[in-house]
Ligand SMILES: Nc1ncnc2c1ncn2[C@@H]1O[C@H](COP(=O)(O)OP(=O)(O)OP(=O)(O)O)[C@@H](O)[C@H]1O
């Protein structure tokens with residue numbers, strides 16, 4: 001069973017008399033444990049796709065099955081529940097809560113999910129350590145560097161141990177070296193089983209993923225998984241992932257993820 005299965009997805013935005021087909025009859029399936037880069041020109045529908053996958057938006061038509069369950073027909077409360085437990089989201093501009101410290105930002109999803117205080121403290125302490133932030137626990141976002149902010153955002157996105165992590169241009173506001181650190185962090189999370197979908201404009205970054213989806217005008221123009229390479233016995237495993245190229249059956253993420 002695919003982790004994600006989209007069939008005939010359409011998302012149309014109406015502005016006055018004109019309609020923009022941000023997603024146009026999109027079909028795609030993604031297996032658990034995959035590392036997928038979503039690429040394509042500005043306006044091709046990448047963020048719209050990620051927002052739908054993250055249940056931040058609803059399609060006008062088509063179906064979205066997540067772990068075999070049709071999530072398009074769920075109520076807003078049921079969707080929030082799925083989002084809280086199964087989906088992590090990382091944005092280009094971090095989206096941290098400005099008046100909360102790093103530790104409080106990381107704890108937020110657990111507060112919303114009603115996880116008891118002692119369990120929250122334990123997991124936050126572990127995450128701060130894992131993400132190299134233990135000296136920054138009490139800093140607010142404006143007292144952190146860009147790279148540190150994104151690490152807090154990734155810690156927050158993964159603290160509930162979601163099945164998948166969706167990242168929309170996670171390195172877009174970072175310099176190359178800091179961006180590379182963030183990508184390594186995301187790749188380590190993928191290596192221990194978290195499905196990773198990254199929207200990027202950066203060709204080099206996109207090439208690191210085991211699968212590339214190329215969007216154009218709301219359509220999937222190319223999917224590296226359906227090219228002959230993928231079906232060829234000589235399909236090379238990614239040298240960067242240290243794993244096979246099939247993206248299949250990973251181990252479940254361990255509690256208290258160490259990266
Ligand atoms: N809320 C909205 N209202 C109207 N049109 C929208 C809305 N959101 C997106 N669009 C339109 O849908 C299309 C796809 O937008 P989307 O943000 O998904 O593109 P993108 O591929 O992420 O681009 P970029 O690389 O610039 O971030 C664009 O033409 C955009 O103008």
Ligand SMILES: [Mg+2]
Nearest residue numbers: 046047048168
């Ligand atoms: Mg975008």
